[in-house]
Amino acid sequence: MSFPLPVVLSSWDEVSDCDALILVSNQPHCQGNAAINSDIEAAQNVDHRIGRETVLIYSNSAPGKRLVLAPTGNLLKDVDDVRNFGDAAKQGLAMAVEAGATKPLIVVEGLPSHSNFQNALAVSYLSACQGLWKPLEAREVMGEEKLEPVTHIFLLDADGKTNAEFLTALESGRRLARDLCGTEPERMAPPKFADYCEQAFAGSSVQVSVESDRKTLETEYPLLAAVARASQSVERHQPRVIHLTYQGEGPIERTLMLVGKAVTYDTGGADLKVGGHMAGMSRDKGGAAAVAGFMKAIAELKPKGLKVIAKIGAVRNSIGADCFVADEIITAHSGKRVRIGNTDAEGRLVMCDLLSHCRAQATSEVNPSLFTIATLTGHAALTAGPYTIYVENGPARQQGLAQQLQASGEAWGDCGEISRPRREDWKIIRPRSEADDVLSSNNGPSVSIARGHQFPMAFLSLASGLDEHGQFAEKPVPYCHIDIAGSGVESGDWQHDKPTAAPVVALASSFLL
Known part of the structure; x- marks a missing residue:
């Protein structure tokens, strides 16, 4: 029973093993990487969807040349919560997988200062795994490797607050629960x-x-x-x-x-x-x-x-x-x-x-x-x-x-x-x-x-x-x-x-x- 393992990276210098970047943010630019941001600005000139809906653009600076921009919305409503990031990451990762990615990187930016959003990166990983899960009956017939090609999900966390061990255990349990319930x-x-x-x-x-x-x-x-x-x-x-x-x-x-x-x-x-x-x-x-x-x-x-x-x-x-x-x-x-x-x-x-x-x-x-x-x-x-x-x-x-x-x-x-x-x-x-x-x-x-x-x-x-x-x-x-x-x-x-x-x-x- 496999699932995409979380791998926490501390800096942009460690992303060489990734093959796609999913940028989850409430703003249509990248704060942490100037080269990535330059590619986003160039794409904005020809694609007005950027910042409004999830899009995939070609980027020389992104791992695997794949850059998925997954907007969360402006997060100013009283009812906005950490699921805004999870929903955006889920949609963005699905797009990256359709483009051929198997080892995507999730980067979360534009976090509100409110503590309700402190687990946005972890929730992005969990929501992505939720989206990637395929039914047990299908996996047993067609094979997990074919139906679920993503082996790792990389998470950029410069502050080192993301607990990969906890996320691994949590997703292991959620996967068992989905298999038992959904079969x-x-x-x-x-x-x-x-x-x-x-x-x-x-x-x-x-x-x-x-x-x-x-x-x-x-x-x-x-x-x-x-x-x-x-x-x-x-x-x-x-x-x-x-x-x-x-x-x-x-x-x-x-x-x-x-x-x-x-x-x-x-x-x-x-x-x-x-x-x-x-x-x-x-x-x-x-x-x-x-x-x-x-x-x-x-x-x-x-x-x-x-x-x-x-x-x-x-x-x-x-x-x-x-x-x-x-x-x-x-x-x-x-x-x-x-x-x-x-x-x-x-x-x-x-x-x-x-x-x-x-x-x-x-x-x-x-x-x-x-x-x-x-x-x-x-x-x-x-x-x-x-x-x-x-x-x-x-x-x-x-x-x-x-x-x-x-x-x-x-x-x-x-x-x-x-x-x-x-x-x-x-x-x-x-x-x-x-x-x-x-x-x-x-x-x-x-x-x-x-x-x-x-x-x-x-x-x-x-x-x-x-x-x-x-x-x-x-x-x-x-x-x-x-x-x-x-x-x-x-x-x-x-x-x-x-x-x-x-x-x-x-x-x-x-x-x-």
Whole structure:
């Protein structure tokens, strides 16, 4: 699994190995190289697009004679952020590759003084890698060298602030996340999802174990087992629970516990998706993919004093004679009796028992924080568009957990919004009779229900037993639910667009720097 490696250069004298220059700037000239600037001025006389749109010009002074000018815009608006540089670099690098470059150099100039732009060069590299990624299925058939010819991306940083090791680890994780999320449902069915994780972490500092025994899954993860019930008759679709564990050197100062949703295909189950809404549902594993991607970055960086426990529920929500249906009452790992409201609200069921296991373990861990990450609700995409949404409980809010993730993500171009759970969310999932303790969902699409992305967090909190560890409990446990239904795929086209690996960057910049 290769990707363009970042190489940091300290001066223009070191660019001889490069074969193209991508100048990312808010101004139509080059401040750092007089010869390059002279070529730009000459080109401006015949090409009025320079400074307004991305262009490729011939330059005797540029490496490989290729000079791509990638403007960011004037950056004077309140809403401008570091992604202006990332978007420009992504477009500029695509143009350089089309021209034949395989070892391009990115130079960033015209940075505003505001700290929000301090990671512009790093974000330019990450955005370029996002643009260059090709699907795993295509690479396996056609070969990585043919589809992804760029081997290195050079970054000019005279100040020496760019951490190539961190960028390498980060992109390694993001690439794993994109592969897991973006691969079609047979190639990445639950057993193969687990196999790919085992291969990705083989020989690393992250320990992997996989549970597949049906009786064990039904006993330890009854809600997940219910979602997977109709898939059990097809061996290649049978569910897996994947455990990824990292223990850093030295005394542990913090413990992160993450649960990821890997619904490798979501038909909706008995509440079948109709009207073309099933297309793209092989990407309903983006949350688990992000969890694995974050763990890959951890495996590369090996941070000291940190313990990370990740649990992934990999299932296929199939339809068939043995599928689970609305009205069933299932006793969760926590002991809560869950009445099923809609089988197309399966993601929260897949994660709930895993979260319950984390809850039971958290009280004996050092400084624990719990997370669920999922492409969970259309309401999240409707509410926040292409942004990740964080919904945290009381202890997490007291710690400023979501604020930390939001601030780090903002600085690194992995942006998110914060939603606060309210008492109405618990009202939506309240039991309607003595037969059950909690309702899993309403019986309509989340986009048509008020607070459609907040109340699933209430369900996860109540049904997993985390409600008993709120801010006024004897043992509070911080918990943040992360919904990436809007941010997990570029442009919102779940069938065709590239996975983004959100929120790997926000997590890594928060906890690994």
